[in-house]
């Protein structure tokens with residue numbers, strides 16, 4: 435590994451999807467050695483990007499999110515082989531309470547030329563689903579949005595693919611280098627250098643793509659712990675800047691081809707939200723009669739079917755949440771038996787092939803923390819004059835294109851797609867619309 439330089443044009447912090455895709459795109463313009471320096475405390479894909487389920491979709495109720503996702507899907511499609519991207523499509527399967535929201539998503543997808551099919555009415559939805567999986571049995575579904583684009587990618591492999599593209603343009607990712615603080619100018623708020631455990635790098639600009647560690651960098655920059663939000667009634671209130679959620683995911687240990695369609699093909703990613711009562715596949719007990727949601731797809735390691743349910747809020751002030759060690763190594767945050775019962779029962783609720791299969795759930799560490807913003811949507815903005823923060827509010831593995839747009843902004847060209855995600859939207863009350871989905875990011 436090359437020595438850590440003492441000077442750079444841009445220091446990028448984080449070897450996940452956002453840090454590396456920003457480095458890749460920026461390196462098409464900044465070509466001199468050490469123009470761009472990427473710092474990663476552990477290894478690439480050591481954070482959320484390396485454990486993401488890998489789902490790539492457009493289905494968002496917020497127009498600005500949808501346009502951004504359509505842009506990112508274009509980047510995934512630009513090199514599916516390197517990104518290990520499977521363009522199998524994505525299905526949002528919903529109950530009546532979400533019908534209107536999803537219908538508007540479909541209309542707007544047509545408007546932006548994003549190919550999808552929309553089925554309405556319980557009978558037609560059941561027939562459509564049975565046309566894909568003849569064992570489909572979920573009741574009370576009154577709309578199906580079938581996105582023909584999107585699908586899923588292999589989490590770690592795609593991050594390696596992006597690193598290789600940045601490497602090919604001469605960028606070095608310095609692994610095992612932990613950022614501990616920032617050097618500040620005497621006459622302005624600007625950052626003049628990035629302080630690490632292996633030395634300080636003076637620089638003109640900084641990009642932070644720190645995923646669940648966004649909070650730590652926010653604190654290092656002395657930014658406020660509360661944010662003012664102007665509500666729709668014009669009054670302003672203050673909320674905590676960050677909230678941690680725990681993403682619950684797991685794998686059912688069945689044959690790698692278990693989820694094939696009637697035609698023997700790879701299935702689209704399935705996402706079901708419903709208010710139908712859910713009963714345990716193990717005990718027959720009622721698990722919930724409130725709105726619930728799950729998603730599933732083939733496991734990327736061929737271990738069976740992988741997916742998850744809605745995440746839950748970590749009931750602690752953000753400064754008290756222990757993010758390290760992260761993911762599968764975390765002693766504090768792992769999925770539980772309750773999750774396994776709920777998710778496997780939900781699979782059985784949807785497809786007959788999963789009935790009586792909950793005992794095949796693969797026990798072991800899974801899931802991970804996400805750091806969400808005050809409205810649970812991303813913040814892409816500059817702070818302290820020259821620090822660009824990519825705080826994706828855990829929407830972000832699918833957002834492979836954000837780094838491209840951030841690179842443009844670093845080079846001085848404002849991105850229309852990123853503009854709706856500025857920090858001052860809270861104070862101005864320019865918030866994204868919210869949907870009826872049980873997930874914080876739909």
Ligand SMILES: Cc1cc2nc3c(=O)[nH]c(=O)nc-3n(C[C@H](O)[C@H](O)[C@H](O)COP(=O)(O)OP(=O)(O)OC[C@H]3O[C@@H](n4cnc5c(N)ncnc54)[C@H](O)[C@@H]3O)c2cc1C
Pocket residue numbers: 447448449450451452453473474475476477478479480481482483484485486487488489490611612613614643644645646647681682683801802803804824826827828829830831832833
């Ligand atoms: C269980 C789970 C499943 C998910 N599934 C999906 C999905 O299916 N689809 C989807 O679109 N999104 C999904 N997400 C969300 C997605 O994974 C994240 O939004 C995205 O990966 C964040 O990318 P990032 O580059 O910002 O951060 P990360 O990938 O977390 O990268 C940040 C990097 O910064 C490094 N770092 C931290 N602190 C320091 C420091 N002080 N110095 C140097 N380096 C540091 C870390 O080691 C890490 O490698 C999921 C998230 C989780 C937790």
